[in-house]
Amino acid sequence: MPTSTDTDCVIRLDSLSMIYPTKSGGSVQALDDISLSVRAGEFISIVGPSGCGKSTLLRIIMGLSRQTSGQVTFGPSDDTHRNQLGMVFQQPLLLPWRTVRKNLMTSPDLHHARDAATHAKADELLVMLGLQEFGDRYPNELSGGMQQRVGIGRALMHDPRILLMDEPFGALDAMTRDQMGLDLLRIWDSDRKTVLFVTHSIPEAVLLADRVVVMTPRPGRLADVVEVGLPRPRRLENINTPAFGEIVLKIRKLLDSEHSAH
Structure with missing residues (x-):
């Protein structure tokens, strides 16, 4: 369900699916029919239960894994390629x-x-x-x-041009994590790169993002894409506002309903 026009879309996922073979000769479907368009300069957070394919999705976009079916395209111009992507992992790997x-x-x-x-x-x-x-x-x-x-x-x-971040603050304590989130927003605001940010923290996802992609349990599908719509610049104080709480609650309900359905 791409939502951006062809002229402002820098990443387009069309019907993306991923099936892994198992050692026993079977298979596990990690992703199922993911379609999404991401606009230039947009900050997208991705949330979902463990094992739903969030990291797999980033690896496919980065070119570290190859999807079973579907397509990843970059645009709008022909000069956007995977060599214009950067990736940050949960562990810094220095x-x-x-x-x-x-x-x-x-x-x-x-x-x-x-x-x-x-x-x-x-x-x-x-x-x-x-x-x-x-x-x-x-x-x-x-x-x-x-x-x-x-x-x-x-x-x-x-x-x-595009920064992929796979739970980069997951191993940090709460206070450091909060500060890193603010630091990331400051860095992002300096040149507005396109960011895809995977996290297990719903408040973190909402604080950082323009939109939050909510994924279902495995096989990962798009349950919804939630517009955040909060003004920028964002601060930790935003977490205590009613508008922020409503968005967090909406995402929690989406995750809970998808979990119950499975």
Whole structure:
């Protein structure tokens, strides 16, 4: 059920399905008939029960897995390809023998791009991430939240048009998680990249997003796409407002009804 016009759509999923073979010779269907269009500069959160295919969906978009059927297209112009995507995982996966600055430059290093512009971009990101004093530190000298900032920075190094985030704050404590959410909104607001953000937290999903995609239990289908419609910039105080609570409750009811149906 694509909702964006062809002229402003940067990701389009058409009837996407994914079936995994099992070791016993059977199969498991992870995704079933997912159709969605995402607009340029839009922040999309994706919520759903464990095992519903949220991470699988991001991996397919990124090109790390291949769907069984259906199509992923990027647009509107022909110059949007998967090399313009960045991905942030739940664990930052930093190289322990590299400094923060060199971890940021890991991907460009692999392509032998060690020029002055690459170093300047790394320094720019260190400032944006609030890590300008930690560029020469190693991962084991950083807190969990700081390590995840480096993971986000690494995904931003090649200035992707689209950022895919797979539960990036899931391993963090509540206070750090809240702060990271605000930091992410600040970074996003600076250039409005298109973001797809997977989370198990409904309040987090609503606080960050323009729309929240609600998925059913496996096989993952689209139960609904909820428009958030809250004004920006967003703050933690928004969580205590009636409008915020109504959206969270609507999504909870959708998830509960889908769970009961299964």
